[in-house]
Amino acid sequence: MEDIERVVADERQIAKKVEIAARWLDERFAKAVEPVAICVLKGSAFFFCDLVRAMKTPVLTEFITLSSYGDGTCSTGAPKLVADLSSPVAGKDAIIVEDIIDSGNTLVLLKELLFERGAKSVTCVALFDKPARRQKDVKADFSCFETGDEFLVGYGLDYAQRYRTLPYVGVLKREVYAGKK
Numbered sequence: 001m002e003d004i005e006r007v008v009a010d011e012r013q014i015a016k017k018v019e020i021a022a023r024w025l026d027e028r029f030a031k032a033v034e035p036v037a038i039c040v041l042k043g044s045a046f047f048f049c050d051l052v053r054a055m056k057t058p059v060l061t062e063f064i065t066l067s068s069y070g071d072g073t074c075s076t077g078a079p080k081l082v083a084d085l086s087s088p089v090a091g092k093d094a095i096i097v098e099d100i101i102d103s104g105n106t107l108v109l110l111k112e113l114l115f116e117r118g119a120k121s122v123t124c125v126a127l128f129d130k131p132a133r134r135q136k137d138v139k140a141d142f143s144c145f146e147t148g149d150e151f152l153v154g155y156g157l158d159y160a161q162r163y164r165t166l167p168y169v170g171v172l173k174r175e176v177y178a179g180k181k
């Protein structure tokens with residue numbers, strides 16, 4: 001794809017990590033009663049679907065839409081709740097499935113929200129972790145890949161809503177978004 005500078009995780013590498021993350025979750029939730037996996041839309045959609053299907057442990061599925069990037073490459077710092085979960089999480093083991101942890105603002109907000117609503121436990125699995133950009137002291141319990149301060153797109157990750165459907169994750173060429181931040 002001409003807008004991609006370099007691929008950081010191809011389909012095979014992603015599939016391998018999804019399998020490892022699924023086994024990690026299976027082990028952790030072997031004795032849990034109906035944990036609920038929460039897909040943080042839109043970015044996590046593809047990772048979420050692959051991950052929950054690779055798990056052997058039955059999980060309930062829920063979806064929440066949080067957004068803080070708009071059409072830019074920098075977080076606004078204040079994630080907005082665009083669409084809420086459709087059922088209560090009180091007393092449940094919640095598994096947040098994220099595509100990327102960047103500033104950490106989204107994860108902090110979501111963890112607070114779930115605990116306020118009475119979740120029994122909250123675990124976060126992320127496809128990518130970008131520790132260099134962290135603003136909040138938070139991290140995923142399991143992350144598949146670590147990345148530096150590069151703008152990634154594909155497999156759910158977007159720039160201005162584009163590139164989500166690429167089957168791999170790659171670094172977006174700077175010229176695509178330069179001057180638009």
Ligand code: PRP
Nearest residue numbers: 041042043067068069102103104105106
């Ligand atoms: C992205 C991503 C995470 C969040 C991480 O969502 O999907 O949810 O940002 O960034 P943070 O750690 O700086 O909060 P975005 O707000 O871009 O919405 P999207 O999922 O619809 O792309």
